[in-house]
Amino acid sequence: MTTAHYAHIHAMVQTETDPMHRNRLEQFIYALVCAWPNYPIHHAAQAAVQLARPVQIHRAHSLEAVERVVKHIDLRPGQEWEMLGYPPRAGALPILLSDPQDESAPPIAHYLREDVVDPDTGIHPSREEVPGQTAHIAGWRQRRGNPDASRPETYRGFHPALTEDHTRMLGNLWKIGAVAVWERDSSDAASWAELIHPPVEGEAAIPDMTEHDSWYRFRISSHMGRDSFAEIGLCLGNIFCHHLPQVWEENSADGSGVDRRVVLLESEAAGSIAVSRVGGPVRRGTSFFRNALTDDEPLPRDFHLPTVLHAAEQIQDLLQGDTTAVTAAAWFADDPRS
Template sequence: MTPTLVYLATDRHIRHVTDPVDRAGLERWIIEFVAENPRFTVDQAVVVARQLAERWGFDVVADERRREELVQPVLYTEAEWLARGRVPDPGARPVRMLGSRRERFGCFLSGDVSPAPGAEESTRWPVVDALERSRHLRRRAHHLAPEYREFAEVLTDYELALLRHVWVIGAVVEWDDDPDYDTVGWIRNGPRDRRRLPRPDLTGDEALFRLLINPWPGEENVMVVILGLLAQILALTVLGRWRGAPVTGEDGEDGVTHPGELETGLIAHLVARRLGLDESVRDRGVRGYLHGEVPGPAPEGVRWNLVFETAEVLEDVLRGNSVFTWRAAGD
């Protein structure tokens, strides 16, 4: 099953939950699990989260008091457990996973294994710091890519390193020299010439997308703004992939609804957490949805397949995964 089909099945799975309390709990559980487990790819995390919710029950995974202990389970294959002196219990149900080549395999939770007879049990389970793991960049930026030192006062070195990869989608980030004081950031579309592929040394005049940031952002976190703008671009890219043609019209034209604020906010939220960005890098609208006084399910218009697939693409771009190509960005 491809990631696109995984996300479509997840969207349908969420919509089939009719009780609003259960649905709200399931939505937040999947979001939390995906955000807290950068050790898995996004599609792997979604698949595991759904299985654990079915196994433990909606009321359990929706309980914020228990979520912290449940959200990072110890999961190993049978061979990996055996190397640690343990074997799956008789009748233990594996958690089904998809490998990088889409092969299927099973993993077992720590509560479903016991010491192997005659084996020397090892309790030295590898503990990998989640933050350090999440901050792994798959490759260094091209030496010609901009360093974005003009943003050094508002972004960390790590955030600057992430931005050095956005040229692969034909984007550059700049301070807006003529800002609208009611707008923290916006996208100016550039020329769409297929004969000129994006280059790491793209200038603003050549870029497919110029992300213009207000030099006076007020209380807004600049990285949140940039992630939100990138989420808009890549969500439209994903929508174009689904329909087999780039999305070039206005919202609602050609039967395509552009991503909404909560959708792009959730995409940015997931990617920020999976990349280990500072706690302040959180969209306020998303915080209201996740931690409101009366938590309810997301509006029906939220397309969970769009949220998760775009989060996967955006994370790959920022980590330097060159699988993403300019033609996938559409024009």
């Protein structure tokens, strides 16, 4: 997947002219992508823009109300409903989820529980009549890739609230040449992501990197405590949203020319989505991005949804252990979105 594969989703959001409706659509995309790790991020976002009108998401009065709506949505492939004995009712509109990497493959039709019926009675199934999806979703949230490549010992004892699973996920940071450390000096900032030791072309990330030789250093303020995991997610968002150079890509970025508020919003959004999808400890209370999302106004025009969704996808893959170590390319600072 690339950022370009999310462009049509961004375009659909941009066409919503009513500010309140657009705000609810942005909230809906965020909530659905976070809640459905059983669907790839691209499919969850595709579903959100198609489901917004059928579920009348614009009638929800807050982000919390949107999240409650998401909890009650039961969307499944038509084939699964058929196997359960509930074909689509006549005239039911499918939610079509396509694979942008295979344009020749037909989209897969999905249906809401309210749009399938018992062929004998014509009544749609109750929640008690079909297997729930809670355990299935939880299983996807807990799925992990190759554990042998992780270095959990690096983060054992980082904070008492972090479990062995959390440290195992953080143990994959080395694959992009990153190390997270505590920042003991007093500061108002919660974290800093820095390209502290730029690599040369052909240099590979190695498992035993420390803050003294890592390419990237994430300095986490000591007052963050349990929220350090979410803050590391934000630091990863800085890299994967192209606000710091991705040194393993020849076309990279340095974040110059991007409004600093947008930098923080995009980075926090991408990290927050990924942390939610992998079952990491989410940020307690409010956050800069969540505040912006609940302002009843659309996110800033410069907020680039394709960049955020693609970044979240890559952060999720890294934390889950689905990626391999990177090798530095002949990178240069440029903006791949321009």
